Amino acid sequence: MTTARTKPLSSAEPGQLAQGSSWLGALRNRRLWLGVLGWTVACLIFFPIFWMVLTGFKTEAAAVADPSLIFSPTLDSYAEVQNRANYLHFALNSVVVAFGSTLLALLIAIPSAYSMAFLPTKRTKGTLLWMLSTKMLPPVGVLVPIYLLFRDTGLLDTRTGLIIVYTLMNLPIVVWMLYTFFKDMPKDILEAGRMDGASTLQEVLYLLLPLTLPGIASTGLLAVILSWNEAFWSLNLTSSQAAPLTAYIASFSSPEGLFWAKLSAASTMAIAPILVFGWLTQKQMVRGLTFGAVK
């Protein structure tokens, strides 16, 4: 039946069909090139990570020798790294600080984004821009005052201190992202809730949060990742007690020289949890970051 249908069509309009197929071919070609480009970029980005993981399984001598893909893998570096420092101690600090600061940032950002999105004033846009502008300041510019503040309040080398700094660091981005998600939420729904007798808190809990959950989740995930990978503040404000994994990595680049294999092994262990975490939440991240755009 299909042949019967397609036959007269192709014989009746051969020119049009040929034109159509060449156009289709061009499209397929374009897709192919875009695919090649995409994979090249992905490989370029992934290569350092790949090399790091590889180096972690080499001996210290092989690590500084000619780069080669063929070598006999060893777990020596991992064993030694584990001997020199307690990985779990640092990892726990990372988890507590990353999730703690994210939770705190969300707690502060949700009400502020709510008021900016639904009760804007003349200065809302300015406030948002100002918040973002703080991200343009190099952190080192405020290192000394923050260090002194932390010293005087006893926050140096505490998880609480790091949580506070990370919360402040991520707050502008978190507020901005939540603001855009909240802005996409139809105002009518909240007003209907108000007519139904919802207080502001109930409005947020029963209507706003469930409806913008994908956005909130992706914002939270981003904040976790940013906090996990942060090194500047953790290196400067912690020494041992509250030091997270970024400090753990850095501890293997010592004045006695660089030990590439050990450094790589430590780095691999430090980024592994967040990589797995990112992998698991990938779908959620993409969904959240395109939330509203596809609605």
Next chain:
Amino acid sequence: MATLQLKQIKKSFGETDVIKGVDLDVNDKEFVVFVGPSGCGKSTLMRMIAGLESATSGDILIDGQRMNEVGPADRGLAMVFQSYALYPHMTVEDNMGFSMRLAGVSKEKRREKVLEAAKILQLEPLLDRKPKALSGGQRQRVAIGRAIVRNPSIFLFDEPLSNLDAALRVQMRIELARLHEELDATMIYVTHDQIEAMTMADKIVVLQGGEIEQVGSPMELYHHPRNRFVAGFIGSPKMNFLPVEVVEADIRGVSVKLPGGGVTKVPADGEGLRPGTALELGIRPEHLVLDDDQGPLTGEIQVLERLGGQTSLYVQMGETMMTIMADGDVAHRVHDKVRFGFPPGRAHLFNADGLTLPSLEQHPLAGLRRQDNRVSSEISDQ
């Protein structure tokens, strides 16, 4: 009992006055329609009644109680939004029961009330669905159901039918009228569609530029518009307007010279009008009559729309385009020259300020309300 009074209500956003002092009485069980072009302030006025917007000055009284400072949920109102504003993450049942859930009503009681409302709206088979699995008309009914469940003293409808297609709109219009009768509640309805206003209202409030132009029954507005704006806004197709000149005027009528030179005497109070004064004459398309022998007006047909039962003729007359609603089987063609006229009693005269000269004859249906329609139909049934 549910009455609403607005006393000198004003609303300003910064420098702009959106509502410029509105006084209005809404009686118990009345169906009141706010109508006007977009930007006339009708939605703002409704949102102030609902409590979603605060009034800059003036008083909002519900059942005689000042409500300006009372929150939206405590005014005893329910509102149906243009976008329906259903909660997308809740089932139909949870949508309708949300207000009771907030009020701490028990689950059984909630279900009972929801079922009751669902029965009125034929929503029973849909109670477990989420809004996105419903059609536009069904969503609309859920939104109305959510309002019914609250058992409000006054229902507010903010352009509830404008997102529906034409056929569904007619059906929902009838359903809303039926609902009004069944629930015996006071209803306030905002629309820009004058047909919705004419068909559903007991009382129409015509708004323009943040002010009330006229309040009255549909027939009153149709037959006795207070000014040129109301005359042009109410009625479809729109009223025709012609420049005329006073020939002779007194309290028994006004004789005016029409554009073609003919003179006609309109039964309007022309006291104090001097001959030569420029006026505007308004005549509805359905009141213009083709009259090839004696019609005082002439023009050339530009467009002809045959609707079957009726034909709309668009006739160029000098600079003005006149619309005539004629019989379905009128034989004229495009570019034909036609003569036409009108019964003088159907014409309206407007002065330079756009105000209507008072008519000497009260139209017999001008005082008719929708309830009267119902009473008379009951009588005819018997």
